[in-house]
Amino acid sequence: MAATSASVSAAGEAPLLNQRNLWCFGIAYYCVYYLIVRWYEGVYGWSAGLDAFAPEFNTYWMPILKIEVPLEFATASFIASYLWKTRTRDFSTVSNREILRRHFHHFVWLVAYANAVYWGASYFTEQDxxxxxxxxxxxxxxxxxxxEFYMTYPIYICTGIGCFMYSYTRLPYFAKGVSLPYLLVVVGPFMIFPNVGLNEWGHTFWWMEELFVAPLHYGFVFFGWFSLGILGLFAQIFDDLTGLIGKDVCPDV
Amino acid sequence: MSSTQSAVRSHAEAVQVSRTIDYLGLFILFFVILGGFHVHAMLTMGDWDFWSDWKDRRLWVTVTPIMLVTFPAAVQAIVWEHFRIGFGATLCCIALVLGEWINRYFNFWGWTYFPINIVFPAILTPGAILLDGVLILTNSYLATAVFGATAFALVFYPCNWVIIAGLHMPVEYHGILMSIADISGYHYVRTGTPEYIRMIEKGTLRTFGKDVAPVSAFFSAFVCILIYFIWHFIGRWYGTTKFLQQT
Structure with a gap:
């Protein structure tokens, strides 16, 4: 990866893969943030999170909920609006090399999405x-x-919206229509969030036992399957990349 | 730049770009599949996997392989055909087990203080390697479904035997016959502790005594064959490259 950056930096242009974006935005941002969140859970879960009617619960937990939800709506709106506003309107002026560079930016977005999905769907869901x-x-x-529901799920939804909008507004291959697998891989996990409504309604309407495999939870399972859309998305990405890395320099393509 | 001109400037750079994309792609595939597969696993067979007193000879052996042959079948359907990657099932199971272990250590133990020997996840990798091995050797999804999925289910209990055997040792406790796992479970009371919630050793098959696990494993293997077929086509559906509108 370092070689990829170095070889083109020497030519005096931006590297194909921006390593700082990859490591800072794609990896470190989410990991550091969630480690801090996990520390907060460890300390204030036990000391202030056992009784929802206690004053300390209102001090240490409810403000998080009241702040995070509007912030997430604002972030998702900003990301989508910004990427749409700054979209490429004429792809005929964009060189193939710039498109390849944008593919790498897109990969950085997808690394961030994979990271966010891991923390939300795996780490904080089983923790629940x-x-x-x-x-x-x-x-x-x-x-x-x-x-879990009101922080990590919206964060991966925001990141997924960013991935989708970036590809739709910057990459000619994905601008030609709405990619079905991309839609699945973003909208499916997104639908897990509305399914929280069913979950909470069910938990309050029925006298539910604490059973993770209860049918009430199958909505989460169904929408989790949509993550398999990543397979079709990769088939599309590699289809485009095969055309970009031409036979004139790489006969193996 | 001409639309047909390559975006890279040399063969060497093409190789570098290709390798970089491979690494990034594998990372993305691994963690997205981990997230989706883990949600599927924990909400369809999770309770059997969370607690050692749920890891019985009958339902754990039956339910776990049936629920976990799903994503490997779907991923194999695409990564073998499109990318000639022969470790789709292994990738799924390693991802899942990694996610489970991180959780059991840092949350089940690290946050709520259950001992690791009550909350360890099941071992899945040997079955996944067999599933991949059959696909690579036969290049046939039919053979993989029939032989691979069968093997995936049949090896599940033997592979986990080394870790579960000690916990299945019988003990007499206050005049009642229990296993070590049962006693551990009763000492670590959970909100889901009531015995009617714990779905283990149900039915009359337990009266057969020693034959419970093999019979359950073979039944699981039979269902795994069917599930493999279904999820192969589900994988193909998710692997679509269609666009909703062409402009």
């Missing part, structure tokens, strides 16, 4: 299982839910 097997839930907005 052990918290609710330990602490009797007395609210929809438990410490685990405030982080």
């Amino acid at each position: 299982g052990t918290w609710h097997q330990t602490i009797v839930r007395d609210t929809d907005f438990t410490p685990s839910h405030i982080i």
Whole structure:
């Protein structure tokens, strides 16, 4: 990867892959942020998160919920609006090399999405299982839910919207229409968030046992399957890349 | 620049670009599949995987392979055909097990203080390697479904035996016959502890005693063959390269 950057930097132009974006935005930003969140859970989950009717719950947990939700809506709107406003309107003026550079930017977005999906769908979702097997839930907005449902899910949704909009507005291959697998891989995990409504309604309407495999949770499973859209998306990306890396320099293509 | 001219300037740079994209692609595939597969796994067979007192000879052995042959079948359908990657099933299972182990250590143990020997995840990788091995050797999805999916289910219990055997040792506790896993579970009370929630050893098959696990494994293997076929086509559907509108 370093060689990729160095070889083109020597020519006095921006590198194909911006390493700083990859490591800072794609990897470090999410990891550092979620490690801080996990530390906060560890400290204030036990000291202030056991009783939703206690004053300290309102001090340490509810403000997070009240701040994060509007912030996430604003962030998603800003990302989508900015990428649309600054879209490429005439692809005929864009060189193949610039398109390849944009593919690398797109990969950085996808690395960030993969990172965000991991923290949201894997780390904080299974964590929810052990918290609710330990602490009797007395609210929809438990410490685990405030982080899992209303923080990590919207964050990967915002990142997914960014990925999709970047490709749709910057890459000619994806600007020619709406990619079905891309739509699946972004909209499916997005629909997990609205499914939270069913989940919370079910938990309050029925006397639910703490059973992770309960049918009430199957909506999450169904929309989780949509992550397999990444397979079709990769087939599309590599189809475009094959055309960009031409036979004149790489006969193996 | 001409639209037919290459975006790279030399063969060497083409190789560098290609390798870089491979690494980035693998990272993305690994963690996106991890997220989707983990949600699927924890909400369809999670309770059996979370707790050692749920890891019985019957339902754990039956449910886990059936639910976990799904994503490997779907991923194999695309990565083998489009990219000639022969480790689709292994990638899925390693991703899942990594996600589970991180969770069990940092959350089940690190946040709610359950001992690791109560919350360890099941071992899945040997079955996944067999599934990939059959596909690579036969280049046939039919053979992979029939032999690979069967092997995936049949090796599940033997592979986990080394880690579960000690916990299945019988003990008499207050005049009641239990296993070590049962006693551990009762000492670590959970909100889902009531015995009617814990779905283990149900039905009359347990009266057969020693034959429970093999019978369950073979039943699981049979269903895995069917599930493999279904998820192969689900994978193909998700692997579509269609656009919704052409302009």
